[in-house]
Amino acid sequence: MTTSVRGGQLARLLGQWHSLPGRHRSPDYAALAGAVRGLLTDGRLPLGVRLPAERELAEALAVSRTTVTAAYRSLRETGHLTSRRGAGSWTTLPNGHRVASSGLWTPDDDLDMIDMGVAASAAPVELVPAARAAADELPRFLGTAGYHPTGLMELRDAVAAAYTARGVPTSAEQILITSGTQQALDLVLRLSVPAGASVLVESPTYPNALAALAARRARISTHGLDAATGWDGELLLAAMRQTRPRLAYVIPEFQNPTGHLMPAALRERLVAAAHATGTELVADESFVDLPLNGEAMPPPVAVFDRHSRVVTIGGMSKAYWGGLRIGWVRASAPLVQRLAALRVGVDMASPVLEQLVAVHLLQDAPSIVAVRRAQLAARRDTLIEALREHLPEWRFFVPSGGVTLWAELDGPISSALARAAEDVGVRLAPGPRFGLDGTLERFVRLPFSLPPDDLIEAIRRIASVRHDLDRAARPAWRTPAVIT
Ligand SMILES: Cc1ncc(COP(=O)(O)O)c(C=O)c1O
Known part of the structure; x- marks a missing residue:
């Protein structure tokens, strides 16, 4: 079954695409194409979905049709869109990528990727x-x-x-x-x-x-x-x-x-x-x-x-x-x-x-669970230490259990950050993935289930791209965020 997304729906998903951090460096069409790639990356725009006709999207976004035409061309060139005359354009994957069960796409070929999208641990020795x-x-x-x-x-x-x-x-x-x-x-x-x-x-x-x-x-x-x-x-x-x-x-x-x-x-x-x-x-x-x-x-x-x-x-x-x-x-x-x-x-x-x-495994529950708890407690503390060192302006509640920490960022930049982090080999689950309506841009979930060295390296890489995001173009983030 083919699903399609209407111009108005895509415009809503794209949100403030024209004022995303880093945006001032690129023309409109490139910013639009980048924002669509971002939606695909964080799973908010599924694969195999028919995008609106160029004219419809141009109207919904109040931009020229040329801008949308160029953005679609750019998406086709990077393998994120496939078009057939008379039939429309569908979201696709670049070569060498596969669809994960979550519907997110993951690069096959990047062994250096640190996956902070998954809040689950490796198997116990038992x-x-x-x-x-x-x-x-x-x-x-x-x-x-x-x-x-x-x-x-x-x-x-x-x-x-x-x-x-x-x-x-x-x-x-x-x-x-x-x-x-x-x-x-x-x-x-x-x-x-x-x-x-x-x-x-x-x-x-x-x-x-x-x-x-x-x-x-x-x-x-x-x-x-x-x-x-x-x-x-x-x-x-x-x-x-x-x-x-x-x-x-x-x-x-x-x-x-x-x-x-x-x-x-x-x-x-x-x-x-x-x-x-x-x-x-x-x-x-x-x-x-x-x-x-x-x-x-x-x-x-x-x-x-x-x-x-x-x-x-x-x-x-x-x-x-x-x-x-x-x-x-x-x-x-x-x-x-x-x-x-x-x-x-x-x-x-x-x-x-x-x-x-x-x-x-359940027969050995007390010892397996005790080891897991000790491991996660140490990893949580490692993550917190790395955050305090590299991203001191982020705020968070220190959880007394579980696997996840919900960090409040220094701006509504979660999706942009996730896109930038992907480029330096860290997969992140941006805040809007945990809500319904594209809000929660001020938050990112950081699991602490990976080994300590990976956590430290992930935070180091995230901090490096965070500081590259364009502070000047950052939306006014001091207004209180609405968390629905
Ligand atoms: C709250 C919650 N429910 C359910 C699941 C799915 O767990 P399972 O692997 O047991 O299907 C997860 C996994 O992350 C979870 O965090």
Whole structure:
């Protein structure tokens, strides 16, 4: 299916393209082409999308048609646009690049690229022994067809036991094993969010959750988190009461990207509000295993649930390994059955071998997680030290856990910075990726999951391009930013 973007839509995405930092050095057409490349780079303009006709875009941008013609020519020359007479022009990739699963394109050929776009760690050393032990166990399952839509019972047991240990009594029947937390969210949305239903999310939030919501064509409203202080309880509860959403999606532990931890009292009030407004509350516990300061964790959101309003999702990607693709849903047993019936139409079941590997890793959970926490705490501190040394004007809340730091920049320059950083071999996730409407340009997410040397080098390179961005052409950034 070909999708197309209208002139007005592209103009909105392009925003202040004519006053981007560095802009004074280039003619209009080059600035326009650069801004379109930027949108492609940070994934806000998908690949294979038909761009508006030159005349339509020229009108929408209030520039001459010659400017758009020259910009399209430049995009064709760099391989970002393919045109066919009479059929239009589509966004494409330059040679030698491939499409990542995220829809972002990544250079194949640049081994020097430091990827600060991914907030996940390399596998623990226990992974290979766990995989060997799992392979040894596989013969037990080979006499069956191997489809288990709800998951292997031993893994469901292990996950349920971990919830029970955290203070939420849980039986294996309440657990559905999924292909990662992402599939857990997608399945819950498929079941609970018909097209056009209203959904409340945090802003900023996890971009792939926004993608899953977009696929359901949900009507999204947001609760803005303060970068320094996190959720505003009164505003969050008021947003629940006003929008009465079908579903609310929150990341209570070390929120991605801000790193905030939701206090126990707000958890309790949020569950009560969800009950009062008839809202299904989805708590994404992706980072729950990763407190880094040795502090006691607040109780899981599900502890306060007396009316089956809370669906918890989680997985093994952050404390163990994303490549396992093991996640889960914790819900009532009947809801688990309905989700399992739905998942049969999606991917039937999760792979048996990976689930066995997960069982073995969970047997070693205390030691694996302890090492991971120590590693992440050290890397967080390295990142902070590098930021304070090289980019002292950036401000940030120091997260007490998780994998991400949400830095407030010295101007609304996030997308421009990400484009410039790409040129010096650092991939960044700019602020607007974590919101809905192109705002959050004053922020960038910096994960601290890479090895310390990479983090230091990445910050050094980012600082070098930051100081090259044209300060004179910088928009007036002292006006208060609106975070929706
Ligand atoms: C908040 C959040 N939810 C879900 C996911 C997806 O995790 P998984 O790899 O388990 O699908 C991530 C990964 O970054 C995440 O940060």
